[in-house]
Amino acid sequence: MRLQDKVAVVTGAASGMGKEIAVLYAQEGAKVIVSDINGEGANAVADQINGAGGQATAVSANVAVEEDIRNLIDTAVNTYGTLDILVNNAGIMDSFEPAGEIEDEKWERVFAVNTTSVMRATRKVLPIFLEKESGVIINIASVGGLYGSRAGAAYTASKHAVVGFTKNTGFMYAQKGIRCNAIAPGGVETNIGASMGNVSEFGMGRAQVGFASNPRTGKAEEVAKVALFLASDESSFVNGTVITADAGWTAI
Numbered sequence: 299m300r301l302q303d304k305v306a307v308v309t310g311a312a313s314g315m316g317k318e319i320a321v322l323y324a325q326e327g328a329k330v331i332v333s334d335i336n337g338e339g340a341n342a343v344a345d346q347i348n349g350a351g352g353q354a355t356a357v358s359a360n361v362a363v364e365e366d367i368r369n370l371i372d373t374a375v376n377t378y379g380t381l382d383i384l385v386n387n388a389g390i391m392d393s394f395e396p397a398g399e400i401e402d403e404k405w406e407r408v409f410a411v412n413t414t415s416v417m418r419a420t421r422k423v424l425p426i427f428l429e430k431e432s433g434v435i436i437n438i439a440s441v442g443g444l445y446g447s448r449a450g451a452a453y454t455a456s457k458h459a460v461v462g463f464t465k466n467t468g469f470m471y472a473q474k475g476i477r478c479n480a481i482a483p484g485g486v487e488t489n490i491g492a493s494m495g496n497v498s499e500f501g502m503g504r505a506q507v508g509f510a511s512n513p514r515t516g517k518a519e520e521v522a523k524v525a526l527f528l529a530s531d532e533s534s535f536v537n538g539t540v541i542t543a544d545a546g547w548t549a550i
Contacts, residue, residue: 300530302327305378307370309361309419310388312339314488315438318522319385324352326526328383331374333359335388353378361388361415362407371422380430383529384423386416386460387438391494392450394501405452412456413463420467420478431475436528437464438521439480441544447508450501457482461540468538477537479528484544485509486516513545 306323310316312334320330324347332347334340337358347354357373359366374381389412392404416437427433442448443457461480468478524543527533542548 299327300526300532301383304328304382304529305331305374305380306383306385306529307331307333307374307381307419307423308385308387309333309359309370309415310438312336312343315483315486315518315521315525316385316387317343318518319387319525320354321347322519322522322526323383323529324350324354326530328529329353329355329378331355331357331370331377333357333361333370333388335360361419362410364418367415367418367422371419371426375426381423381426382430382432383434383436384419385436385438385525385529386419388415389438389440392453393494393497394450394505395452395498396501396504397451399498399501400451408452409456409459412453413459416460416463420463424471424476427471427476428474433476434529435464435467435476435478436525437478437480438525439464439482439540441482441484441542441548443480444482444540444542444548445508447505449505450498464540465538472537477528477533479533479536479538480540481521481524481528482540482542482544482548483521484516484542484547485512485514486518486521488518511550512547516543516545 311320311332340356344354344356440457443461464480
């Protein structure tokens with residue numbers, strides 16, 4: 299039970315990687331706040347965890363809304379007394395638009411969900427972690443945050459920003475007992491593609507150059523195991539870095 303009696307918040311946890319992280323954390327002894335904009339889906343995951351003997355509470359939250367983030371963290375503390383682990387997993391895709399096709403509304407939406415939410419949730423939990431002199435933050439970035447040929451300009455820029463924010467946060471609070479790391483998954487079988495629409499033919503065509511070198515698609519539970527490592531004391535010396543989980547896609 300590597301997370302015995304720990305309290306964790308996982309955003310975007312109604313499906314995909316977030317769901318698998320929440321379920322695995324609960325299996326390892328954590329009390330989990332299952333958060334998602336899809337409240338019904340979050341409830342289903344929490345029910346699954348509780349039905350298996352774990353402890354979970356569902357919270358409907360739109361991470362693009364700061365009030366929802368504040369309520370999410372407050373609910374964790376009010377329900378379980380504290381917070382130990384924050385997993386910023388919620389994210390959306392763009393539609394592979396290159397710079398010349400970006401519309402302000404799409405750019406701002408992608409950054410609100412993928413990047414600004416990470417900052418706001420981190421900012422909200424830091425007073426809790428600083429008082430305890432311990433805490434773990436895990437940000438789900440992407441190989442799109444390391445390379446330029448995995449998505450459109452907005453998604454690529456948003457995930458590069460998450461990587462930079464992760465490194466800065468890990469460094470800034472390294473002497474305060476707080477660790478902040480990111481996972482950069484490759485292609486993973488999730489429903490994130492549902493957030494796409496009107497895909498750019500030009501942008502997708504160019505991205506195919508990057509896609510061609512992908513060895514295989516991963517499973518959400520494979521990424522969850524990396525998130526478990528980063529949340530546990532087994533990774534006590536790992537801070538301010540990015541772990542790539544992509545079957546070697548970025549090794550080329």
